[in-house]
Amino acid sequence: MKLNTKIIHAGVEPDPSTGAIMTPIFQTSTFVQSGPNQHQGYDYSRAGNPTRTALEKSLAALENAQHGLAFSSGVAATESVIKLLRPGDEVIAANDMYGGTYRLFSKIWEDFGIKFIYIDTTQTEQVARAVTSNTKLIWIETPTNPLMNITDIAAVAAIAKKAGALLCVDNTFASPYLQNPIDMGADIVMHSATKYLGGHSDVVMGTLMFNSDALRERLFFIQKSSGAVPGPMDCFLVLRGIKTLHVRLQRHCENGRKIAGFLARHEKVKKVYWCGFEDQPGYAVAKKQMRDFGGMMSFELKDDSMEAATKVLTSTKVFALAESLGGVESLINHPATMTHASIPREERIRNGLSDSLIRLSVGIEDVDDLIEDLRQAIGS
Ligand SMILES: *Cc1c(COP(=O)(O)O)cnc(C)c1O
Numbered sequence: 001m002k003l004n005t006k007i008i009h010a011g012v013e014p015d016p017s018t019g020a021i022m023t024p025i026f027q028t029s030t031f032v033q034s035g036p037n038q039h040q041g042y043d044y045s046r047a048g049n050p051t052r053t054a055l056e057k058s059l060a061a062l063e064n065a066q067h068g069l070a071f072s073s074g075v076a077a078t079e080s081v082i083k084l085l086r087p088g089d090e091v092i093a094a095n096d097m098y099g100g101t102y103r104l105f106s107k108i109w110e111d112f113g114i115k116f117i118y119i120d121t122t123q124t125e126q127v128a129r130a131v132t133s134n135t136k137l138i139w140i141e142t143p144t145n146p147l148m149n150i151t152d153i154a155a156v157a158a159i160a161k162k163a164g165a166l167l168c169v170d171n172t173f174a175s176p177y178l179q180n181p182i183d184m185g186a187d188i189v190m191h192s193a194t195k196y197l198g199g200h201s202d203v204v205m206g207t208l209m210f211n212s213d214a215l216r217e218r219l220f221f222i223q224k225s226s227g228a229v230p231g232p233m234d235c236f237l238v239l240r241g242i243k244t245l246h247v248r249l250q251r252h253c254e255n256g257r258k259i260a261g262f263l264a265r266h267e268k269v270k271k272v273y274w275c276g277f278e279d280q281p282g283y284a285v286a287k288k289q290m291r292d293f294g295g296m297m298s299f300e301l302k303d304d305s306m307e308a309a310t311k312v313l314t315s316t317k318v319f320a321l322a323e324s325l326g327g328v329e330s331l332i333n334h335p336a337t338m339t340h341a342s343i344p345r346e347e348r349i350r351n352g353l354s355d356s357l358i359r360l361s362v363g364i365e366d367v368d369d370l371i372e373d374l375r376q377a378i379g380s
Contacts, residue, residue: 003062003177004246011057012239023054025236047224051232055239059197062176062242063189065209067216069223070235074172074192075100076228077206079109081137081168081188083222084215087113089136094121096149096351097141098170098192099340107342121151122282124159131163138163141170142179143286146298146335146359147352148273150282153289157185172196175326177249179290182211195326199241199248203234248328251364252295258367259360259374263299268378273298295362296325298335300354301378309334309356315377318369325361330370333359 031042059068071077095118105116142151160167168188169181175196193205260274275286276293319332
């Protein structure tokens with residue numbers, strides 16, 4: 001089945017008791033048993049709920065995976081992967097990934113004896129050099145947030161395999177419509193379903209997709225034991241969001257391309273970070289592993305003061321100033337004070353994330369209105 005059909009149908013069967021074409025919201029905590037431990041596959045909603053099962057099947061299909069698991073947030077999904085590890089284990093992670101992932105690793109899990117090594121994963125040889133006999137997990141994000149750096153998934157997967165370590169790819173920015181890391185050798189794909197999968201800025205959720213049955217056993221055990229599960233209503237919302245993933249993403253990509261071009265030509269803009277430009281360092285790899293380039297981008301003004309950035313951030317009328325991304329509406333964000341404020345300034349600047357950097361999540365509104373909005377906000 002092709003992706004656009006799987007997006008609509010995978011995991012979703014008409015309800016056998018009523019014929020309802022949409023998966024019912026099984027808003028129940030428990031399930032009546034006909035005898036002790038005799039039930040129809042569900043005993044308690046932390047362990048399993050039919051609305052969540054439908055979603056998890058759909059999620060697996062989207063990433064060409066055998067298994068999918070849904071969690072109460074993206075960071076809960078990430079944390080579940082870390083719980084596969086033991087004190088003394090080492091994780092190689094990207095140095096400009098999502099701020100909340102960095103905070104989870106450095107401020108919580110480091111205290112439990114897990115060692116995190118942050119490197120520039122776009123330089124594949126740096127990943128190979130960082131591997132030790134204790135490396136158990138490589139964690140990458142591509143494109144990265146917010147500098148749109150690209151890491152070669154297949155090359156890092158080969159390094160992970162050789163090292164006997166798992167490779168987990170945070171595929172939130174690309175979405176399964178643009179990139180499928182398992183096809184390139186990744187062991188686990190993670191998404192913040194809060195973003196493109198949900199697509200309507202109305203739910204917080206995280207997901208993991210993977211092939212290994214052994215991983216399914218361990219991650220399911222962690223999911224039900226730690227208990228960071230999404231409620232049935234939220235599962236329904238993400239199932240509904242997924243049904244338009246392909247048409248939304250097509251428009252995100254179209255609008256993204258036009259806005260990246262507009263910004264690149266603007267005389268007040270110093271630099272645009274968007275992985276579809278041929279002169280970007282990651283272009284060749286992006287072209288190899290992504291189907292298109294998406295609607296996420298960042299830019300810097302020639303005037304690199306905080307004031308100049310603040311003026312743009314507070315002047316847009318269609319672009320809303322907010323954290324998050326991947327919804328149908330366009331958002332504008334200031335990583336230094338918003339999404340990435342938890343990274344120490346020195347470290348942030350060292351990783352190329354300046355005070356004046358502005359991030360856009362280009363939505364699916366009329367692109368002329370979006371360009372006009374940026375034109376008036378940036379000024380001439
Ligand atoms: C939002 C986000 C997360 C965290 O997900 P939540 O759903 O907010 O917990 C992780 N990675 C990336 C790239 C994100 O954008």
